[in-house]
Amino acid sequence: MxxxxxxxxxxxxxxxxxxxxxxxxxxxxxxxxxxxxxxxxxxxxxxxxxxxxxxxxxxxxxxxxxxxxxxxxxxxxxxxxxxxxxxxxxxxxxxxxxxxxxxxxxxxxxxxxxxxxxxxxxxxxxxxxxxxxxxxxxxxxxxxxxxxxxxxxxxxxxxxxxxxxxxxxxxxxxxxxxxxxxxxxxxxxxxxxxxxxxxxxxxxxxxxxxxxxxxxxxxxxxxxxxxxxxxxxxxxxxxxxxxxxxxxxxxxxxxxxxxxxxxxxxxxxxSGARSGGVRIVSCPRCGRNGFDVHGFVARWQRELMSLDKDITVAVMGCVVNGPGEGKHADIGITGAGDSVIIFRHGEIVRRENVAAGVRAVDDAFREELDKL
Ligand code: SF4
Missing domain, CATH: 3.20.20.20 (Dihydropteroate synthase-like)
Incomplete structure (x- = not known):
């Protein structure tokens, strides 16, 4: 007791x-x-x-x-x-x-x-x-x-x-x-x-x-x-x-x-005192990154955490850990050379060219997020 x-x-x-x-x-x-x-x-x-x-x-x-x-x-x-x-x-x-x-x-x-x-x-x-x-x-x-x-x-x-x-x-x-x-x-x-x-x-x-x-x-x-x-x-x-x-x-x-x-x-x-909601898994970023993880998390954190969903979102800078984390996440986004890949449950569902700009990447991510 x-x-x-x-x-x-x-x-x-x-x-x-x-x-x-x-x-x-x-x-x-x-x-x-x-x-x-x-x-x-x-x-x-x-x-x-x-x-x-x-x-x-x-x-x-x-x-x-x-x-x-x-x-x-x-x-x-x-x-x-x-x-x-x-x-x-x-x-x-x-x-x-x-x-x-x-x-x-x-x-x-x-x-x-x-x-x-x-x-x-x-x-x-x-x-x-x-x-x-x-x-x-x-x-x-x-x-x-x-x-x-x-x-x-x-x-x-x-x-x-x-x-x-x-x-x-x-x-x-x-x-x-x-x-x-x-x-x-x-x-x-x-x-x-x-x-x-x-x-x-x-x-x-x-x-x-x-x-x-x-x-x-x-x-x-x-x-x-x-x-x-x-x-x-x-x-x-x-x-x-x-x-x-x-x-x-x-x-x-x-x-x-x-x-x-x-x-x-x-x-x-x-602490195990609360469950559910949106969990963001994001890498710290290093010299291998092909995608601005910090910028993406800063732009999206509030919006993601305000969603009425019980999901894991992975945001990774490169393919070293990106696809692996993507497998465990409901939705993931990772840099891959000059591309940005979006995963859903480990499957690649979208590929955007980094050169298309932040707006295009965000729009693509939002479209995939809305499907969850
Ligand atoms: S996922 Fe890639 S960019 Fe991010 S920390 Fe790991 S190796 Fe570096």
């Missing part, structure tokens, strides 16, 4: 517009990202299209910062234009949470400890409970309550390892916040404890999952730029996911929401 508790299921969305989604229980691990810009003044219709595009890429939940009343108004309007469950990320001002809950957002992220009096927490919990809106408690190592920072410093001074002291403080902070909601009879909560270190992220989530069945939103915070952030996230999340910890994931990158979603997809897929 696992030493970790199976998370209970918390539902969000399902109000007639927004898709209903389970987090925890037997629900698939969901993918989320966060919008990277202020939304005040944005064209809401075009925002909705971009959010829907993230959904086609595999994203299940999108979170928005709500620092002021105007943002709450825009997010509420956006909630009525997309099936994507949207999350309002709120600090300090509980009236923003109340406005977003009334406006139809699917979930709020707020920490009871930073919105002031117990009465304000009660107001938010009651409004969320009435509307079936879950609350995510998000604890970060960089913003722990002062007393827990002091306690960690005291533990370190008395010889405890800094890592253990910080992990204990993160878990205690999350436990306190969850208890504040529990005292009010509110149980639809999700917890996240994030550190920028892989080990601390893993250790605090393991410690929490040993004690509580609250679903966990997992991720490494401030993970860094694309490559470093993906590596750190992959190490932390794959460990937790293979232990059965983590009901929803975010890969935090100093990069686009699309990159976060694609990275999360790959991590879930390779």
């Amino acid at each position: 696992s030493e970790f508790k199976k998370p209970r299921c918390v539902y969000l969305g399902g109000n007639g517009i927004t898709r209903r989604l389970g987090i925890g229980g037997d629900s698939p691990v969901s993918i989320q990202t966060m919008w990277k810009s202020p939304i005040v003044g944005a064209d809401v219709q075009s925002l909705a299209r971009e959010v829907d595009q993230l959904g086609r890429l595999g994203c299940d939940i999108v979170r928005f910062a709500v620092p002021d009343a105007e943002s709450a108004t825009v997010l509420s309007a956006l909630s009525s234009l997309t099936v994507m469950p949207l999350v309002a990320d709120i600090h300090f001002d509980h009236t923003l949470a109340l406005a977003c809950i009334a406006g139809g957002v699917a979930k709020i992220r707020i920490n009871p400890g930073n919105i002031g009096s117990k009465e304000r927490v009660r107001e938010v919990a009651e409004a969320a409970g009435d509307r079936g809106v879950p609350i995510r408690i998000g604890v970060n190592s960089g913003s722990l309550p002062r007393d827990l920072q002091e306690r960690a410093a005291g533990l370190i001074a008395s010889g405890e390892s800094p890592e253990k002291a910080r992990v204990a403080s993160l878990v205690e902070a999350a436990t306190r916040e969850a208890a504040a909601l529990d005292e009010l009879g509110f149980s639809d909560c999700i917890v996240s404890m994030k550190a920028s270190s892989v080990r601390e992220t893993v250790l605090c989530n393991e410690a929490f999952a040993r004690r509580f069945d609250i679903p966990l939103h997992i991720g490494v915070t401030e993970a860094g730029p694309l490559i470093g952030g993906v590596v750190k996230s992959a190490i932390a999340l794959s460990r937790l996911l293979t232990e059965g910890i983590g009901s929803t994931v975010r890969v935090s990158l100093s990069d686009t929401p699309e990159s976060e979603v694609i990275a999360a997809r790959e991590i879930l897929s390779e």
Whole structure:
């Protein structure tokens, strides 16, 4: 038997517009990202299209910062234009949470400890409970309550390892916040404890999952730029996911929401937490290439990963490995001297001259892809 508790299921969305989604229980691990810009003044219709595009890429939940009343108004309007469950990320001002809950957002992220009096927490919990809106408690190592920072410093001074002291403080902070909601009879909560270190992220989530069945939103915070952030996230999340910890994931990158979603997809897929979708197998390219693999992947990655298909696509630079990979792929494209060959299940179905240009190659590939 696992030493970790199976998370209970918390539902969000399902109000007639927004898709209903389970987090925890037997629900698939969901993918989320966060919008990277202020939304005040944005064209809401075009925002909705971009959010829907993230959904086609595999994203299940999108979170928005709500620092002021105007943002709450825009997010509420956006909630009525997309099936994507949207999350309002709120600090300090509980009236923003109340406005977003009334406006139809699917979930709020707020920490009871930073919105002031117990009465304000009660107001938010009651409004969320009435509307079936879950609350995510998000604890970060960089913003722990002062007393827990002091306690960690005291533990370190008395010889405890800094890592253990910080992990204990993160878990205690999350436990306190969850208890504040529990005292009010509110149980639809999700917890996240994030550190920028892989080990601390893993250790605090393991410690929490040993004690509580609250679903966990997992991720490494401030993970860094694309490559470093993906590596750190992959190490932390794959460990937790293979232990059965983590009901929803975010890969935090100093990069686009699309990159976060694609990275999360790959991590879930390779951890066995999610199956299906489009898998791209592409070679790194070398001096033998007769076809610009990098350019092709850059042009096609988003479109391919947005397809509602369960297929493998092979993109290879030359005939050394191209036809071999093509045999295992539903569709493959490879350079072959001055030609580009397109395979379907290992059979050559098309040959284009490289000199015909990128457009002709892309058109030929699209025609063959559409036949799948
Ligand atoms: S498939 Fe060809 S071009 Fe690509 S890395 Fe292998 S040898 Fe190089």
